[in-house]
Amino acid sequence: MTDFSTGYFTMTEKEALEYAKTQLDFFTSDAQLSCKEIGDGNLNYVFKVVDSKRNKSIIIKQAGPVARISDEFKVSPDRNRIESEILQIQAKFAEKFVPKLYHYDTVMNCCAMEDLSDHEIMRAELMKHKKFPLFAEHITTFMVNTLVQTSDVVLDHKQKKELVKSFINPDLCEISEDLVYTEPFYDCPRNDVFEESKDFVKEHIWGDDKLALETAKLKFEFMTNAQALIHGDLHTGSVFIKEDSTKVIDPEFAFFGPIGYDVGNVVANLIFAYANARFTIEDEAERNDYLAYLETTITDVVDLFKEKFEVAWDEHATERVANYNGFKAHYLDLILRDTAAVAGLELSRRIIGLAHVADITSITDVDKRAQAERICLSASKKFILERESVKCGEDYINIIRAFEQQVTLEV
Amino acid sequence: MTDFSTGYFTMTEKEALEYAKTQLDFFTSDAQLSCKEIGDGNLNYVFKVVDSKRNKSIIIKQAGPVARISDEFKVSPDRNRIESEILQIQAKFAEKFVPKLYHYDTVMNCCAMEDLSDHEIMRAELMKHKKFPLFAEHITTFMVNTLVQTSDVVLDHKQKKELVKSFINPDLCEISEDLVYTEPFYDCPRNDVFEESKDFVKEHIWGDDKLALETAKLKFEFMTNAQALIHGDLHTGSVFIKEDSTKVIDPEFAFFGPIGYDVGNVVANLIFAYANARFTIEDEAERNDYLAYLETTITDVVDLFKEKFEVAWDEHATERVANYNGFKAHYLDLILRDTAAVAGLELSRRIIGLAHVADITSITDVDKRAQAERICLSASKKFILERESVKCGEDYINIIRAFEQQVTLEV
Numbered sequence: 037m038t039d040f041s042t043g044y045f046t047m048t049e050k051e052a053l054e055y056a057k058t059q060l061d062f063f064t065s066d067a068q069l070s071c072k073e074i075g076d077g078n079l080n081y082v083f084k085v086v087d088s089k090r091n092k093s094i095i096i097k098q099a100g101p102v103a104r105i106s107d108e109f110k111v112s113p114d115r116n117r118i119e120s121e122i123l124q125i126q127a128k129f130a131e132k133f134v135p136k137l138y139h140y141d142t143v144m145n146c147c148a149m150e151d152l153s154d155h156e157i158m159r160a161e162l163m164k165h166k167k168f169p170l171f172a173e174h175i176t177t178f179m180v181n182t183l184v185q186t187s188d189v190v191l192d193h194k195q196k197k198e199l200v201k202s203f204i205n206p207d208l209c210e211i212s213e214d215l216v217y218t219e220p221f222y223d224c225p226r227n228d229v230f231e232e233s234k235d236f237v238k239e240h241i242w243g244d245d246k247l248a249l250e251t252a253k254l255k256f257e258f259m260t261n262a263q264a265l266i267h268g269d270l271h272t273g274s275v276f277i278k279e280d281s282t283k284v285i286d287p288e289f290a291f292f293g294p295i296g297y298d299v300g301n302v303v304a305n306l307i308f309a310y311a312n313a314r315f316t317i318e319d320e321a322e323r324n325d326y327l328a329y330l331e332t333t334i335t336d337v338v339d340l341f342k343e344k345f346e347v348a349w350d351e352h353a354t355e356r357v358a359n360y361n362g363f364k365a366h367y368l369d370l371i372l373r374d375t376a377a378v379a380g381l382e383l384s385r386r387i388i389g390l391a392h393v394a395d396i397t398s399i400t401d402v403d404k405r406a407q408a409e410r411i412c413l414s415a416s417k418k419f420i421l422e423r424e425s426v427k428c429g430e431d432y433i434n435i436i437r438a439f440e441q442q443v444t445l446e447v
Numbered sequence: 448m449t450d451f452s453t454g455y456f457t458m459t460e461k462e463a464l465e466y467a468k469t470q471l472d473f474f475t476s477d478a479q480l481s482c483k484e485i486g487d488g489n490l491n492y493v494f495k496v497v498d499s500k501r502n503k504s505i506i507i508k509q510a511g512p513v514a515r516i517s518d519e520f521k522v523s524p525d526r527n528r529i530e531s532e533i534l535q536i537q538a539k540f541a542e543k544f545v546p547k548l549y550h551y552d553t554v555m556n557c558c559a560m561e562d563l564s565d566h567e568i569m570r571a572e573l574m575k576h577k578k579f580p581l582f583a584e585h586i587t588t589f590m591v592n593t594l595v596q597t598s599d600v601v602l603d604h605k606q607k608k609e610l611v612k613s614f615i616n617p618d619l620c621e622i623s624e625d626l627v628y629t630e631p632f633y634d635c636p637r638n639d640v641f642e643e644s645k646d647f648v649k650e651h652i653w654g655d656d657k658l659a660l661e662t663a664k665l666k667f668e669f670m671t672n673a674q675a676l677i678h679g680d681l682h683t684g685s686v687f688i689k690e691d692s693t694k695v696i697d698p699e700f701a702f703f704g705p706i707g708y709d710v711g712n713v714v715a716n717l718i719f720a721y722a723n724a725r726f727t728i729e730d731e732a733e734r735n736d737y738l739a740y741l742e743t744t745i746t747d748v749v750d751l752f753k754e755k756f757e758v759a760w761d762e763h764a765t766e767r768v769a770n771y772n773g774f775k776a777h778y779l780d781l782i783l784r785d786t787a788a789v790a791g792l793e794l795s796r797r798i799i800g801l802a803h804v805a806d807i808t809s810i811t812d813v814d815k816r817a818q819a820e821r822i823c824l825s826a827s828k829k830f831i832l833e834r835e836s837v838k839c840g841e842d843y844i845n846i847i848r849a850f851e852q853q854v855t856l857e858v
Contacts, residue, residue, distance in 0.1 A: 260599065362660045367667070
């Protein structure tokens with residue numbers, strides 16, 4: 037029998053099965069268990085353990101000792117504690133939208149959570165051009181509830197500071213600081229630029245001093261602004277979805293950072309879905325219909341966030357000065373500015389930097405991919421440079437449409 | 448014999464003497480020790496232990512279980528760990544300007560440090576209208592060295608995050624959030640307003656919605672902007688001084704906050720000294736001479752800070768994006784904005800709020816004190832509301848002089 041109590045080691049499928057059997061109070065003793073490692077993420081091992089007798093299953097997620105994305109990133113297995121504790125906090129404020137956590141283990145750096153196999157990864161579904169009409173409603177409730185409740189607007193300031201302390205996240209923040217805020221904006225050896233986009237990137241991104249300056253400002257804001265407990269990696273690959281349910285997973289990047297970081301990531305990844313649909317759906321009517329759905333979703337994410345944010349503020353604010361005339365509007369304004377900037381950063385970094393998105397890389401036609409990238413990069417720049425004036429859903433749509441028209445006319 | 452190892456208790460003079468004898472490796476066995484509690488601060492007990500035989504002395508500072516300013520503030524004795532660790536970090540970057548730390552004890556929540564009895568508390572000396580021509584030079588070196596070196600500009604980001612974690616300071620930050628950022632700006636029962644200033648405060652401070660809004664913005668910046676390891680209470684009562692030496696003491700409020708918080712506090716407290724001199728020095732020539740000295744000091748604090756800050760940045764910056772065109776200027780600009788705002792907050796809170804300064808309260812002539820307060824409050828408002836345009840030493844002097852003229856002409 038394996039001893040799971042004496043020290044950390046990365047589990048095999050067999051050991052994870054044994055772990056499920058002996059360490060969790062989840063399966064019955066006569067369960068017929070099988071186990072499979074299903075992780076396709078970059079940082080963790082994900083084991084699915086199934087009892088075929090009762091059709092019950094559970095996920096065991098274990099932090100690897102080194103990030104799987106690349107040996108260059110050493111990330112502490114402490115992120116599993118962070119993930120488990122965050123899931124509990126998120127469940128407190130937005131129970132419907134996160135997987136249920138059953139167990140976590142600080143020796144083995146693993147946790148056991150609800151199996152969401154009846155859900156699908158949202159990015160893959162969007163690439164199949166499926167619609168999720170409830171997504172904007174769901175994700176904005178998730179964001180508003182988790183973010184407003186963990187900010188100084190609502191949370192007792194001393195309690196908040198204790199949380200800030202326990203979610204200081206040096207390793208994972210370093211990844212974002214490097215991959216999102218720094219490397220994409222200069223000719224860094226670790227970048228991975230599509231051949232057909234190189235000239236554009238050199239001229240319009242790396243060649244632009246004003247853009248570089250703005251990314252520097254944003255990087256320092258990311259490093260210093262402990263606004264709320266953000267998810268920190270809220271792209272469509274961190275969302276499990278089905279028609280009537282949205283579950284946000286993988287909060288291991290969580291820390292106290294700018295609220296707009298989460299909102300901007302959602303928006304940018306919907307724009308990637310838009311770029312994918314624009315260049316891969318052949319049938320015009322079908323394409324326009326799907327693009328219209330995505331436009332509505334992008335618009336709703338921004339506008340419902342604003343709407344719900346104001347309601348949550350009015351309902352939950354405990355901080356005296358939060359009620360001063362004009363302060364709510366000022367605070368929301370800063371979030372929207374950050375949202376635009378982060379949407380811009382994400383659009384560039386997923387095209388120029390080390391970690392790409394399948395929405396773009398799966399566009400097999402070279403010219404079409406180049407066009408898709410150019411639209412995203414142009415919008416990226418505008419979102420960053422003009423972040424003060426991108427304030428509602430429609431502003432995003434207008435910018436994307438304008439560059440879509442410009443880029444496709446140029447060809 | 449007293450057992451100091453089993454648990455925290457507040458020491459009497461006798462116990463502190465015994466502590467010095469048995470717990471410190473400082474005095475020889477034949478020392479002839481005496482001990483006196485000399486604390487006049489609000490949070491701690493300060494014992495001076497003297498060996499009359501060898502003319503050697505040491506300070507033992509112990510955190511009380513409750514802040515002595517008022518029973519309403521419960522502050523954790525952990526602040527003594529914070530103080531001791533901060534003194535070590537400050538010594539690393541600015542050794543000349545902090546007392547030497549000999550020992551610290553996490554059970555008794557006390558530390559032993561260099562006795563600075565040959566120095567005097569700066570506020571008291573300024574009230575005697577003494578000059579310290581090296582102060583601006585010293586304090587700007589202290590600030591630039593401790594602040595730039597602990598910011599993300601220089602410090603490795605992961606190391607910085609570990610420091611942020613260990614200097615989360617909920618109790619002491621709460622005091623500043625309440626006493627500096629909130630209570631002075633509304634009719635809070637805990638305020639303590641001089642009778643002759645009440646109408647002015649009601650109309651110009653509490654009655655101004657725009658001012659309230661700006662204080663709300665600043666409060667949230669104070670709570671969320673983890674820019675550098677600031678002293679957090681850098682007024683002239685936290686400075687021990689003699690002609691050729693400046694020592695910054697009492698860093699128990701330290702945490703990662705806005706750099707401008709330290710600079711602004713120094714400036715504001717020099718302005719209090721100015722207001723004191725303006726209304727208490729009878730002889731005109733003598734008064735003008737001392738005011739000119741204070742003007743030079745205020746100007747130098749701001750301008751030397753800027754100058755040395757730029758030099759330190761050029762010399763020590765390790766962060767790649769810190770070298771982007773325009774970023775240093777942008778960063779310094781934000782510090783100067785915060786400096787003006789904090790100078791403004793400090794000027795108001797020491798006149799309206801719970802904790803006053805002797806520079807003002809010692810002005811015995813009622814009319815003169817009212818004038819001094821009005822000058823400070825008027826400058827306070829302008830510094831807060833127009834913080835974007837207060838950028839150099841001369842800007843401060845011009846504002847103070849203008850209000851001085853206005854207020855004294857009105858009489």
